[in-house]
Amino acid sequence: MSARLRIGLIGAGAIGAFHARILAESADAELAAICDVDVTRGRDLAARFGGAAFSDAAAMFADLPLDGVIIASPETVHAEHARLAAAAGVPMLIEKPLAPDLAGIAEIRATAKAAGVPVMAGHVERFEIGAAQLKAAVAEGICGRVVTIAARRQFVAADTPRFKGLSTTLRILGVHDFDLVAWIHPVPVVEIYAAAGRGRIFEETGLDDHVMTTIRFADGAIGLVESGWTLPASYGVFATPASWSPAGNNRLDVFGSAGMVSNDMSLRGQQLIAIDEAAGFRAAGLRHQPVLNGRVTGALAEEVAAFLRLIRDGGEPIVGLDDAERAVRLTVAAEASLASGLPVRLDG
Ligand SMILES: NC(=O)c1ccc[n+]([C@@H]2O[C@H](COP(=O)([O-])OP(=O)(O)OC[C@H]3O[C@@H](n4cnc5c(N)ncnc54)[C@H](O)[C@@H]3O)[C@@H](O)[C@H]2O)c1
Structure with a gap:
């Protein structure tokens, strides 16, 4: 080597x-x-x-x-x-x-x-500091017995035409949160029900505009995964500042018998925003691939670094095939529910 x-x-x-x-x-x-x-x-x-x-x-x-x-x-x-x-x-x-x-x-x-x-799965959210710290807090018992876990991921639809005929809203967006939800609350899932809102994005690309998926866990906890392209373009399409990439409207909340933990990356929780008279409002995406001192840093760079360590040092990948399979199983079940209009039972 x-x-x-x-x-x-x-x-x-x-x-x-x-x-x-x-x-x-x-x-x-x-x-x-x-x-x-x-x-x-x-x-x-x-x-x-x-x-x-x-x-x-x-x-x-x-x-x-x-x-x-x-x-x-x-x-x-x-x-x-x-x-x-x-x-x-x-x-x-x-x-x-x-x-x-x-x-x-x-x-x-x-x-x-x-x-x-070895195979490592590129679930970038596992390398996002807020998601990882939220997982650690829940695992420490901050929430007590988990009752509800809710994830929202919403972006502008600017780039969606490239997925036409190749992918789906749940495979592009939902799979991130199916992985996160099942990682944070590692209890078998027994039922999934998904419903889609279809509008302009669906007409233009065949992708559902916005999908709501409810998840029932074997211990009685419930999950909600929201996956949408329904942010107005003016929120996330901008040319300046040139070094900024757009933020989404993302949020991950866990509520339990004794407390809650919330990772707020939503419209009202954006860390870095700019407003000027020429282009209006914009918010910077600082989580996945921001540029710092001329280099890409953030969750994606952490993910690649973990892959390089896996090659050099061996061991188990931080996100492996079992986790990737669990996320795809939930995605496929949600898509089956969308197709039938009915809840889908899983054997856990
Ligand atoms: N981790 C994340 O946050 C994240 C973000 C975007 C995309 N993705 C995932 O990454 C994958 C690619 O998405 P994208 O947005 O970059 O799509 P894209 O359409 O922008 O890029 C895909 C590229 O693959 C090329 N390609 C297609 N078939 C090929 C083949 N047989 N051999 C070699 N090249 C081929 C295409 O020409 C294209 O340049 C998808 O699975 C997507 O879900 C992950």
């Missing part, structure tokens, strides 16, 4: 571009290759951050010795890319959701296990 870990990236899109920059800025890694079926996109990203550009993942693994790969392609092709990584013996960090369905998770698990290659 070289001094710097040689990492490949598959998928040079919205999140892949941040992974590329984080790898390029890391003292522990070298961005060795970028693969994207969109040749121009892959080449452009490689020109900015380094690495050889490929349009075919099999060719990338055949041509280059890699110490790890970040798979940031759409989830419909994650299993295919995981199979190639496993065959090449390359540890992988796979963006959420790991797969669109449980068959995809099983395929990733089988190929990785047969090759003895």
Whole structure:
């Protein structure tokens, strides 16, 4: 293994571009290759951050010795890319959701296990300080017996057309919170019921505008996961300050018999806002990939650092296949409920 870990990236899109920059800025890694079926996109990203550009993942693994790969392609092709990584013996960090369905998770698990290659799941919220501190507080018993856990994730719909025909609102947004809710309250889920509001976003992209999912746990606690694109564009589409990326309207609350814990990243709880006469109001997203002293920091950089440590030191991934499978199981059940209009029973 070289001094710097040689990492490949598959998928040079919205999140892949941040992974590329984080790898390029890391003292522990070298961005060795970028693969994207969109040749121009892959080449452009490689020109900015380094690495050889490929349009075919099999060719990338055949041509280059890699110490790890970040798979940031759409989830419909994650299993295919995981199979190639496993065959090449390359540890992988796979963006959420790991797969669109449980068959995809099983395929990733089988190929990785047969090759003895570690898989880390890119559930970025596990590396967000507020979510992690909330989890620790609940685990310490601050809330007493958990009664309600509610998660809201709402963004503007500016970038949703790229998911048309490829994904769903619950796979893009909901899966983050299904993972968080089940991680914070690790009790079997026995029932899920989801309902969607459909409007302009649905007409334009086929994605549900806003989905409300209720979750019933085996111990009687209830959860609510809210996933929507229903923030007005003026909230999160802005050009200045150029270094800011937009915030969402996100919130995670746990209420119990003895207390509550709340991680408020909502409209009224934004830490950094700006208002000027030219562009009005905007709020900065400081959690996932803010730039500090010229480098991307925050939860996504923490996630990549954890992946690099996993490659170098071994051990168990901070978020592994079992957690990724649980999140996908809840997502699939919520989608089945949306399709039928009925609650879906789970066996826990
Ligand atoms: N962790 C997060 O917060 C976060 C944020 C955004 C996206 N994601 C996840 O990351 C994945 C990608 O999302 P995105 O928003 O970057 O999408 P995107 O559409 O912006 O980028 C996907 C890229 O993959 C490329 N691609 C498609 N098929 C390919 C193939 N077979 N081989 C190589 N490249 C291929 C596309 O050309 C595109 O450039 C999704 O699973 C999404 O849910 C996670």
